[in-house]
Structures are given as C-alpha cells and as structure tokens.
Amino acid sequence: MIDNNKIIETLEKKLMSFGGDSKTQNVGTVTKNTDGVITANGLSNAFMGEKIIFENGSAGTVFNLDEDNVSIILLDDASGIKEGDALRTTGEILSIEVSEDLLGRVIDPLGNSLDNKPKIKIGKKMPLEKIAAGVIDREPVSVPLKTGIKAIDCMFPIGRGQRELIIGDRQTGKTAIVIDTIINQKSDKRPVVCIYVAIGQKRSTIAQVIDRLNSEGAGSYSIVISASASDPATLQYLAPYSGCAIAEYFLEKGKDVLITFDDLTKHAWAYRQISLVLKRPAGREAYPGDVFYLHSRLLERSVKLNKENKGGSITALPIIETQANDISAYIPTNVISITDGQIYLQTDLFNAGIKPAINIGQSVSRVGSAAQTATIKSVSGKLKLELAQYNSLAAFAQFGTELDAATQKQLDRGKRLTEILKQPQFSPLTENLEVISIYAVTSGLMDDIPTDSFPRFEKELHEFAKKHYQDLLEALSSGERPTEQTLKQINKLVEVFKKRFV
C-alpha cells in the first residue's frame, strides 16, 4: 500500500534540493561483448565490484580494472548490448535487498522472485561481498546444530557457526543430508533460518528440493536461492555470496542461520569460466590463481558471534562433488582445508545399502564435539572408535579365517552399530530418540534382535516411547548427562517393548 503522505514528502524533499546536489557520474562506452563479459573504456573512477548500469537498463559489476579499460560481468541478458553503447557507474557496491519477506521464497542471486508470489518488500541493502567478522567479535562454537541424522549427531556433531563440508561422488546422498538437516530445524527450540543455495543444478532438481521442503513444512523458515545450470555463469558465481548476504541480515538480528551451498564444485567451474573469458592466467586444472580465496572468503563469513554482537551464528554446509572418490583433487582439497571438518560419502557404502553412506574413517568434525550435548556425548563416546575397529576387522574376516569369541563379538557389535546408524531419507530424529536408539545397541539391549528387523524395531520403539515414556523423552531432551535412573528407564523401555515386538 502506498503511503500518499510519504510520497509527497519525498517529492518535496527531492525538489527542494534541486540545484544543490550535483550528481557526478562516471560514464564510458562498450568496446567489446564476449560471452557476458563486457569491456568498456572510460569509467576512470570505477572501483572493483561497483554496480554499472548500461544504456538499455541492464546491470553489471566491475570485475577487472585495466590500464585503459574496464571488464564488467553482466547480470542480465548479454544479447542486447552492442559496441558503442553508453554505460555509467552507480557508486554502489553490488548488493541485495533483504527483509523478513524473503522467508519461504525462491529467489535468484539478485533478489528477484522466481516463485510468482507477491512482490518481495524492499528491505535492507546487504553487500554481496563483505569482510568476515573479526576475531574479537567471535566466540567459540558451543551450541549444537542438530541434523537429526544419528550418524552425524553422534560421531560428527555440527555446532552453530561451524563449516562442515559434505563431500562425495554423484548420487551418494549429499543433498539428502542437507535437506534432512533443514527439515530437522522445525523441531528445534531455537529456530534456525535456513538458506539453500543451488548452484549450477538442473531446474528439475531444484524444483524437487523446493517441493520437498514445502511438503515437509520447512518452507516457512527457508529461503532458496536458485542459480541453475541454464543461468549465466555470473549468476552462478554470485549465488553463494547472495546467500551469505541474506544470512548476514538475519545474523545482525541475533538469529541463527544455516546456509547450504549445493555445490561449490560448480561454483568453481562458473568462476573458472568467467576468469578464462576475462583472460586471467589459468593455473592448475585451468582454475585461476585465486580460486582458493574464492571459497575461503565465502566460508570465512560463517561465524558464531559473541553476546556483545547479539550472539547470532551462520553455520555453513558446503557440498563438493568428487570424481571417482578422488578427494585429493584441487577444489576438494582446497575446501577441506578451509572447513572445520568433512562428512565423506562413499559410493561403495551407498551401494551396499548403508545410508547415509558416511565413511567413518575419513569423516571428521574438528570443532563440533565442543557443541555436542552431554546427553548424546554419554552414549556416543566410543561409537566412532568401535566402528573404525569393526571396519578393519571386517576386512580381515572376509578371508574366512577362524575368529576367537572376542573378535566375533566385536564384529557382531559393529554390524549392529552399522545397522542402527542407517536411516531413511527425510526422517530426521530428535535427540532423545537418537539417544534411545544408540544406547539400545551399545548397551547390548538389542543383541537378541535380528539385524534385518532393526528398521522396524527402531521405528516401533520410537512410537512406543512417544506414547508411554513421555517423561523419559523429556529427561533426554534436557541436554544433560543421563542419570542412572534415566538409563534404567531406557533399559525398561526396551525390555518392555521387546516383549510386545513380534
């Protein structure tokens, strides 16, 4: 609704100032247009990252400043721009309008709506490129960000403000982990704003993700930024920075934000394409020399602010797609070294039916354990070690050698642990249910249950607990170390349920 008084006031103000405020513009002329990269002369006062407006209304941003020309990457269609066209600087750095209205919306990296819903209200201008918060403004990661995935929450916990890489070949369940994590936030007491940045993906895949988020009720607190494979490389390059700018808006309000970049491999490809068109020197795998900085400056914006700065956080879950499980390629090693840990998904495990297909040995969370609650820590303490030992023993056991009773027991336990860590897609669990499942196996309560009945047993056990053991579930939600009595109650719950289980 237009406020008439405000319009008149603005007009009066502008007219009153007529003649007083000279507007200095820096102008130039297009000399070349190559694949969305414009070379122009003039613009002697332009600065890096400045927004440029062309004669036909198209926008661009300064990407190269040379001795006598300027290279500009286009943010719109390149076809309308021809040699000799005029262009001017705006004095503004590229930014995106952010407001609460963005929640539940699908936008492009420039903030334009893609979902045919009402116009997004103009909000605060947030710069796409910003220097990350300094060390004084930060505090260590201490609050968990629950993914609802047992294997991750127990062994590779993620804290709010952490950067945890999800890495693996195609079709190993990388996006599924991210979607599950977003869905799981609806059950969290401290709400988290979720931002899903799709870079260089098929539009059909993005549509599926949006559909899933909406059907699971996660749409209301999520924002999807779409830069699909059919969008210009410039938009794909800008998409993660837009996501970060939006995340910083909510961070300024003291909120916790989860941002997922799906995926940074394609982001690096887009940047490589732009750099090659700009004739920047190509390095390893034809990537430009600053490809490390491309991702480090992006992920460095993930932060846990201290109380003086409202205590908000940005947790980043970047995704990297590997080729033939090669995590030592250029981009994977770069991003592994930048992030605070990685969850490595393997095709072999996926094909063997272990979903999520997490490789225990090569996955790690470097800071997350500080954010793990005492409840989950108490049941998952030795889980990772036991599973790692099981995996090495299982390799030997394949040769069919005779095994002593202790080794056999260890193998059996490992098999059960692997089985309980399996989890279907789109069904994240709350922490209390995760604790019950893990404790039931690690304490040997499920030793007499055949492993192929585990999924049904677990599902029905959870339903039984929700119905008859509400007090126990509440005690396990406190985040504190379970008392002897709580553990006894879990024992009782499982024993009672076992008698009913057919």
Next chain:
Amino acid sequence: MNKKTIDRLVTTSYQNDLLDQRKVNKIASLISRPDLKKYLNGLKFAEKKKNLIIASPVITADLKKFEKLFPHKKVILKKDPSLILGIQITDNDVVYNFTLKDSLDKIQNYLEQNYD
C-alpha cells in the same frame, strides 16, 4: 602494434593542439586495418579528453563564461531540451548533472524501488 606505439602515433598526429590532416592521412595509409581501428579509437579518445561539453535546454550568453573557466579545453555548447532545466557538464568520462531531469529521474527511481 602495441598500445604504446598507437599512443605515440596519436600524439604525433597533433600540431599546436590541432589535428594535422596531412599526418593523419599518411599514418592511416601506412598501418594495417586492425591497427587503423586502434589508431582511430586513440584519436577519438584524445579528442574527447580535449573537449568539454556543456548541455542545456537553452543556450544563453552566460554559458560562454565557461570558456574562461576551462582555458585548456575546447568548450562545446549543446542545446538539449530534454534536460528541462539546469546544466549538464561532460568532461571526458565524468558527467556533472545539475538538471531538473536528473532530479526527476532520481525521484522516479526512488518511487519504483520503494513502492509496488
């Protein structure tokens, strides 16, 4: 031909701040077609640097005063009724806008950005 050589050719083409037609023709006949394009752009750029364009909806005698303010520039007066009121000065790639059209454009932009 590199940029330095082109710049030298452009500088040589001038005599007493004026283009020497004889020199320009001679240079143009000796260089290749791609270099000729670069040379032409160089000349255009040099000319642009020398000129100061003053645009206004009405040309008055007062505008001639600008010639004294910029003694080293060739002042070109241009009549542009679309500016509505005021004056626009273009010095190479910098434009100083003191026009009503610019103020109205600013208001239009503001309204477009802030209201449906």
